[in-house]
Each structure stands twice: as structure tokens, then as C-alpha cells.
Amino acid sequence: MPAKDIYHYHVRKALERENWNITHDPLIIPAGKRKLYIDLGAELIAAERADEKIAVEIKSFAGLSDMSEFHDALGQFIVYKIALAEKEPERQLFLAIPQDVYEDFFDDPFIRKVISMNEVKLIIFDHQKEEIKAWIQ
Amino acid sequence: MPAKDIYHYHVRKALERENWNITHDPLIIPAGKRKLYIDLGAELIAAERADEKIAVEIKSFAGLSDMSEFHDALGQFIVYKIALAEKEPERQLFLAIPQDVYEDFFDDPFIRKVISMNEVKLIIFDHQKEEIKAWIQ
Numbered sequence: 135m136p137a138k139d140i141y142h143y144h145v146r147k148a149l150e151r152e153n154w155n156i157t158h159d160p161l162i163i164p165a166g167k168r169k170l171y172i173d174l175g176a177e178l179i180a181a182e183r184a185d186e187k188i189a190v191e192i193k194s195f196a197g198l199s200d201m202s203e204f205h206d207a208l209g210q211f212i213v214y215k216i217a218l219a220e221k222e223p224e225r226q227l228f229l230a231i232p233q234d235v236y237e238d239f240f241d242d243p244f245i246r247k248v249i250s251m252n253e254v255k256l257i258i259f260d261h262q263k264e265e266i267k268a269w270i271q
Numbered sequence: 272m273p274a275k276d277i278y279h280y281h282v283r284k285a286l287e288r289e290n291w292n293i294t295h296d297p298l299i300i301p302a303g304k305r306k307l308y309i310d311l312g313a314e315l316i317a318a319e320r321a322d323e324k325i326a327v328e329i330k331s332f333a334g335l336s337d338m339s340e341f342h343d344a345l346g347q348f349i350v351y352k353i354a355l356a357e358k359e360p361e362r363q364l365f366l367a368i369p370q371d372v373y374e375d376f377f378d379d380p381f382i383r384k385v386i387s388m389n390e391v392k393l394i395i396f397d398h399q400k401e402e403i404k405a406w407i408q
Contacts, residue, residue: 166381201350206339209346213338216385244303248353
């Protein structure tokens with residue numbers, strides 16, 4: 135099972151502060167043949183508030199290359215979105231990223247275009263304050 | 272600059288055996304702000320044959336988790352495709368994968384669905400024989 139992101143618990147806490155009820159951590163999504171299960175969704179948090187249901191993929195972008203992290207985050211987002219659409223179409227998927235990464239790397243017009251074309255919904259968080267700064271749909 | 276895939280030269284050789292002329296290795300695609308350039312396309316090979324132009328992303332899937340490699344390969348493919356569409360719309364992008372990975376991991380109906388929904392074109396290669404076994408569009 136993949137390791138949790140370094141900001142996993144910061145984002146979980148930030149969601150709880152906005153009255154989200156964490157229902158699954160990890161959220162395992164059955165998809166494909168059995169051997170895929172263990173890898174798919176292991177890094178997702180599922181939460182509910184009133185009648186809203188979300189799944190949150192967390193990426194700190196703490197690695198050596200923002201572009202490599204972005205490839206990985208985007209690929210995961212797309213795979214999770216297709217798996218969720220099959221199993222839980224009412225659950226909205228978000229990619230949670232740190233505020234400084236959003237203001238720097240995601241500010242690039244090319245990255246914004248890729249995000250927009252792939253309908254990636256973002257949660258921007260401040261890991262130090264354990265707060266959500268913005269929901270971008 | 273990211274490291275080349277372990278089968279980079281095997282695929283390059285396989286393309287040459289099918290009379291493709293390698294024109295760029297790496298193929299650098301200008302996209303976004305300057306700082307993105309160095310990372311984008313560094314793992315791509317560009318080739319031409321008659322009036323066909325292709326760019327090839329190579330993934331050996333030699334890492335610990337096929338699913339993690341798949342996230343990364345898919346994210347890269349989508350980013351490269353958007354960048355190529357801006358700069359060289361006539362160049363077709365392919366993801367080159369080993370035959371055993373195609374027959375095992377890519378055989379999963381869920382993976383096939385993701386590939387199809389994202390219009391990922393595949394080159395299947397035999398790294399030992401340095402041969403292309405199939406082009407799947």
C-alpha cells in the first residue's frame with residue numbers, strides 16, 4: 135500500500151475543522167481485477183457534510199521535481215475519477231495541494247490549462263494552520 | 272532533467288529497425304513559463320518516417336507498483352499531449368510499454384477503460400529483441 139502523503143493528517147484535520155465528517159481513510163475503490171484494489175484509493179480520504187460526499191487526494195509536492203509530482207497527481211486524479219464514476223458517481227473528487235504550491239507552480243498558464251481541460255477540482259490548504267484556504271471547482 | 276527509462280535505448284533501436292528516423296532525443300516541448308521547460312519532454316523521443324511524425328514516451332513499469340507507474344505514465348501522457356497540441360499538432364504521441372506489462376497489467380478491463388477514455392496510443396515492444404510488436408491506436 136502506498137505511503138500516506140506528508141500532509142495527510144494536516145488536511146484531514148483541516149476538513150474536520152470545516153465540519154466534514156471523515157468516513158473512510160483510506161477510501162478503497164474496487165476497480166478492475168482484484169490485484170488493483172490494494173493500490174487504488176489507498177491515499178484517498180472520504181468525507182461527508184450534510185448531503186455532500188467528497189474524496190480527497192492529497193499531494194504535498196515535496197519531491198524534487200514539481201513537474202514529476204504533477205504528472206503523478208494528475209494521473210492519480212484521472213484514474214480515481216473514472217473509478218469513482220463507476221462506483222460512487224455522487225462523490226466529488228478533489229486534489230488537495232499546499233497554498234505555496236498553488237501560488238507558485240499552479241500559477242503557470244500551462245498548468246492552469248491542463249487542470250481546466252481535465253476538470254481537476256482543487257482544495258488549497260495551509261498545512262501549518264491546518265486550514266483550508268480555498269475550494270476551486 | 273529526469274533520468275531516461277531503462278528501456279529508452281531498446282525502444283529507440285526498435286524504432287530505427289522499422290525505419291523511423293530519430294530526430295530529437297530528448298524532445299523538449301516549450302510550454303508555460305520558462306521553469307517548466309527543463310522537465311517537460313525530457314523523456315520523449317521524436318521520430319519521423321515519410322510524412323509521419325511521432326513522439327514516444329517510454330515506461331518500463333519496472334518499479335515496485337504497476338499502479339503507481341501507471342499514474343505517472345498517464346499523467347505524463349496527458350501533459351505531453353496538451354503541450355504537443357499547442358506546439359506541434361501534427362505529431363502523434365505514443366506510450367511505449369513492454370509486451371509483458373501489456374499482457375498482464377494492461378489486460379485489466381479497468382486499465383483498458385482508462386486508456387480508451389484518455390485516448391492513449393500504445394507501442395508494445397519486446398526489449399530483449401529490440402522489436403516493436405504492435406501499434407495500438
